[in-house]
Amino acid sequence: MTGAAATASAVTPAAGTTAAVITGIGVAAPNGLGTEAWWAATLRGESGIRPIADYDASAYPTRLVGRISGFDAGEHLPSRLLPQTDRVTRLALAAADWALADAGVTPAELPEYDMSVATSNSTGGFEFTHREIRKLWTQGPQQVSVYESFAWFYAVNTGQISIRHGMRGPSSVLVAEQAGGLDAIGHARRTLRASGALVVAGGVESSLDPWGFVSHLSGGRISQSADPSAAYLPFDVRATGHVPGEGGAILVVEPAAGAARRAAPRVYGSVAGYAATFDPRPGSPRPPGLERAVRAALADAGVSPADVDVVFADAAAIPALDAAEAAAIEAVFGPYGVPVTAPKTLTGRLFGGGPPLDVAAALLAVRDSVLPPTANIERPVPGHRIDLVRGEPRPARVRTALVLARGHGGFNSALVITAPEAAPPSAAGPSREGEGQRP
Structure with missing residues (x-):
């Protein structure tokens, strides 16, 4: 089953199940606004990495970013929200709206304390803060927006989504750089x-404003290539770092039984397993923690390595980190034992937004029976014994996907996504060959 016309299985979980299923996806990515636009661009190999155009970046050692174009917040949000929100929050609010609409959820119809928000963010509202601090320096404190008190905060996306939709259940923000997106x-x-x-x-x-971009550069992991097609090359002998980007994905997660009761339009898949670990301190003889996270997530999901159809890699594009990730994958799955991909080469690393975007890709790989490729990889590192999907999308029946993420400072996370259960004919109508069937 391939193509955008394919649909996810109807909702028919066993009564009383406590499985967590994903019923809605909202995407804001450098290579596409909206889930289907982004997914089609990803399968076409269309990149969102481009030179900075918002300000003069000629003095920087590199000028490439994964920047979202064509997003007009006024077209998606009430005007009252614009003065109090940073670009990051506007993107998050729009993606949340799209995810809820995709899931067929009207928040006003649900008990407010039964709805929660959990997002990841590691940088906060940089652009808003940069502007207001400039006012402080040049115009005085009386000109600084009162909204600066919270618009900069890494928890602001959770708060604004919660307020906008009346979601008063226990909510949170997870801060672990890239790994936080899976957390x-x-x-x-x-x-x-x-x-x-x-x-x-x-x-x-x-x-990605001037202040934010300098912060990325200070970490020492940014590629200085001027060629968008050669700047972010994980698992390639030419890898010299990543390209920072913006955007991510917001998902609607709910109990399978609850999705069935409300007749949700679709279930993309289940959150079957999850684990997080920390690397040992620098200089320790203990190995990195990614392999342990993978094994723990698979055990949590109740699946074996042989059950996994694809791994969405963290793909740091730092040679030592790529080697460590390739070694962890080989240790669990064997040499060339599972297809590995990193579609983030088309967007740049999105930090807390990147892993949810990979989860969205995994869910759509399940839906459409296709693996998105890792773009621009022409010279894979010979010592990395992984089956890297590159060049073109690869047709594949995907029932179980593993998503990996690592955060600066030693964070490791792994998430297992499985295909939705099949619907009986009485609930879903005639079935299609190969759709919604477990092995």
Whole structure:
């Protein structure tokens, strides 16, 4: 089953199940606004990495970013929200709206304390703060917006989504750089196991204004290539760092039984397993923690390495980090034992927003039976014994996907996504060959 016309299986979980399922996806990415536009661009190999055009970046050692174009917040949000929100929050609010609409959820019809929000963010509202601090320096404190008190805060996306939709259940923000994007989804599942009807979860980042871009550069992991097609090359012998980007994905996560009761339009898949680990301190003889996270997530999902159909890699594009990730994948799955891909080469690394976007890609790979490629990889590192999907999308029946993420400072997270259960004919109509069937 391939193509955008394919649909996810109807909702028919077993009564009383506590599985957490994903019923809505909202995407804001450098290569596409909206889930289907982004997914089509990803399968076409269309990149969102481009030179900075918002300000003069000629003095910087590099000028490439994964920047979203064509987003007019006024077209998506009430005018009253614009003075109090940074670009990152506007993108998050729009993506949350799209996810809820995709899930067929009208928040006003649900108990407010049964709805929660869990997002990841590691940079906060950089552009808003940069502007207001400039006012402080040049015009005095009386000119600084009162909204600066919260618009900069890394928890602001969670707060604004919660306020906009009247979601008063237990909400949170997870801060673990790139790994936090998976932590938010894992925490959503944990929240639902305690109580609640749904969690809006995921992550969106945007910190590409001059102040934010300098902050990225200071970390020493940014590629200085001037060629958009050669700047972000994980698992390639030419890898010299990543390209920072903005955007991410927001997901609607809910109990399978609850999705069935409300007749949700679709279930994309289940959050079957999750685990997080920390690397040992620098200089320790202990190995990095990514392999342990992978094995723990698979055990949590109740699946074996042989069950996994694809791995969405963290793909740092730092040679030592790529080697460590390739070694962890080989240790679990064997040499060339599972297809590995990193579609983020088309967007740049989105920090807390990147892993939720990978989860969205995994869910659509399940839906459409296709693996998105890792773009621009022409010279894979010979010592990395991984089956890297590159060049063109690869047709594949996907029932179980593993998503990996690592955050600066030693954070590791792994999430297992599985295909939705098949619907009986009485609920879903005639079935299609190969759709919604478990092995």
